[in-house]
Amino acid sequence: MTDELAKGLEDVLVTESSLSFIDGEAGTLRYRGYPIDVLARNASFEETLALLWEGSLPTESELATFRERMAAERSVDPGVIETVRELAAREENPMAALRTAVSMLSAYDPENGDSATDDAELTRHMGRRITAKMPTIVAAYKRLRDGSEPVEPREDLDHAANFLYMLDGEVPDQTLADVFDMALVVHADHGINASTFAAMVTVSTESDVYSGVTSAIGTLKGDLHGGANQNVMRMLQEVDESDRSAVEWAREALESGRRIPGFGHRVYDVKDPRAKILSAKSKALGNAAGELKWYSYSRAIEEFMDKEVGIAPNVDFYSASMYYEMGIPIDIYTPIFAMSRVGGWVANVLEYREDNRLIRPRARYVGPDEQSFTRIDDR
Numbered sequence: 001m002t003d004e005l006a007k008g009l010e011d012v013l014v015t016e017s018s019l020s021f022i023d024g025e026a027g028t029l030r031y032r033g034y035p036i037d038v039l040a041r042n043a044s045f046e047e048t049l050a051l052l053w054e055g056s057l058p059t060e061s062e063l064a065t066f067r068e069r070m071a072a073e074r075s076v077d078p079g080v081i082e083t084v085r086e087l088a089a090r091e092e093n094p095m096a097a098l099r100t101a102v103s104m105l106s107a108y109d110p111e112n113g114d115s116a117t118d119d120a121e122l123t124r125h126m127g128r129r130i131t132a133k134m135p136t137i138v139a140a141y142k143r144l145r146d147g148s149e150p151v152e153p154r155e156d157l158d159h160a161a162n163f164l165y166m167l168d169g170e171v172p173d174q175t176l177a178d179v180f181d182m183a184l185v186v187h188a189d190h191g192i193n194a195s196t197f198a199a200m201v202t203v204s205t206e207s208d209v210y211s212g213v214t215s216a217i218g219t220l221k222g223d224l225h226g227g228a229n230q231n232v233m234r235m236l237q238e239v240d241e242s243d244r245s246a247v248e249w250a251r252e253a254l255e256s257g258r259r260i261p262g263f264g265h266r267v268y269d270v271k272d273p274r275a276k277i278l279s280a281k282s283k284a285l286g287n288a289a290g291e292l293k294w295y296s297y298s299r300a301i302e303e304f305m306d307k308e309v310g311i312a313p314n315v316d317f318y319s320a321s322m323y324y325e326m327g328i329p330i331d332i333y334t335p336i337f338a339m340s341r342v343g344g345w346v347a348n349v350l351e352y353r354e355d356n357r358l359i360r361p362r363a364r365y366v367g368p369d370e371q372s373f374t375r376i377d378d379r
């Protein structure tokens with residue numbers, strides 16, 4: 001037993017994993033050995049899920065079967081959609097709505113039972129159902145909140161294109177569908193980040209994958225984690241509405257003690273490799289739309305933070321302007337992150353459960369020594 005305090009579990013090794021390799025000094029990320037930029041350019045989200053969940057890249061026919069099985073699970077029971085309707089009417093935060101709806105999905109899972117949480121095949125099926133249905137929930141929430149009815153999923157579209165279709169009711173153009181698919185690929189897994197750890201803690205008690213993903217959604221929601229992508233876009237809007245340049249705005253924000261969302265990372269000392277990929281796409285989309293200001297503000301802030309503060313952007317920095325350029329509402333950015341990261345949550349749950357050990361760290365006690373109890377009437 002050691003009494004060394006590792007606040008925030010910084011640098012503590014808690015498990016072994018064959019999923020994400022991260023070199024924080026070099027700025028390298030690989031899923032099962034494949035560099036993230038190679039996957040971003042060449043693999044679809046479904047291919048990436050198969051890689052993470054099954055252990056290797058699928059063949060063409062394996063991928064076709066994988067896609068078909070995923071697509072067949074997209075529909076969400078009307079009982080859950082009614083709850084989403086109620087949550088939208090109450091203007092519930094979209095991540096909180098997603099957390100509630102995903103938790104509720106277990107009641108409609110045909111294989112759900114309270115036994116066999118150690119059955120990997122069953123966990124895989126449930127993980128697939130959750131992953132397939134999350135976009136349907138997010139799109140339904142967004143439409144109901146905006147006063148329109150949900151659009152039923154289509155099985156003939158890819159995961160990414162189907163989500164954009166359910167969001168707008170129109171099949172997206174191929175360029176947008178490809179960019180969105182790439183965004184799902186690059187957000188899918190990232191070692192023992194806070195939300196993945198939350199999922200692992202939950203299932204380490206021999207709880208089920210629905211509980212694990214529900215814990216993880218609640219964890220991703222926070223501003224220090226997935227919630228940062230929305231804050232980045234709100235910051236860019238603040239810059240735009242101010243009479244300052246982006247650099248002046250950022251300098252003043254830092255001087256007033258604010259943190260700049262989308263910067264800094266527990267593991268990377270250099271620019272997040274995913275931010276490089278997303279920044280190029282943000283620029284390309286801005287150029288195509290003839291509106292580069294969001295990308296330009298972002299670049300200016302990045303240069304300022306690099307030269308004067310020495311902190312680099314993380315994955316949440318350029319996804320913000322990229323989604324904005326795609327016309328996606330800001331409060332849906334973090335739910336989109338969850339729609340992708342669920343792939344990593346499920347993969348880590350499957351891997352951790354192969355050699356499960358209850359996760360239970362300790363706190364150093366700093367409270368009072370033993371005290372004598374005074375009955376309530378004598379206090």
Ligand SMILES: CC(=O)SCCNC(=O)CCNC(=O)[C@H](O)C(C)(C)COP(=O)(O)OP(=O)(O)OC[C@H]1O[C@@H](n2cnc3c(N)ncnc32)[C@H](O)[C@@H]1OP(=O)(O)O
Pocket residue numbers: 193223224225226228258259260261262263264265266267311314315316
């Ligand atoms: C998908 C993701 O989860 S990526 C992360 C998304 N979160 C954000 O973008 C929110 C903004 N970033 C942050 O708050 C942090 O960088 C975190 C939480 C991501 C990482 O934090 P930690 O590893 O705990 O680093 P820590 O908070 O100790 O920061 C180290 C130093 O950098 C500074 N710093 C870190 N991030 C920022 C930032 N975004 N803006 C300004 N200063 C920052 C801190 O003030 C601290 O300085 P100090 O040592 O002088 O006090």
Ligand SMILES: O=C([O-])CC(=O)C(=O)O
Pocket residue numbers: 189190191192193194266267314315
């Ligand atoms: O790894 C982390 O701590 C945060 C992060 O970048 C991610 O979850 O993608």
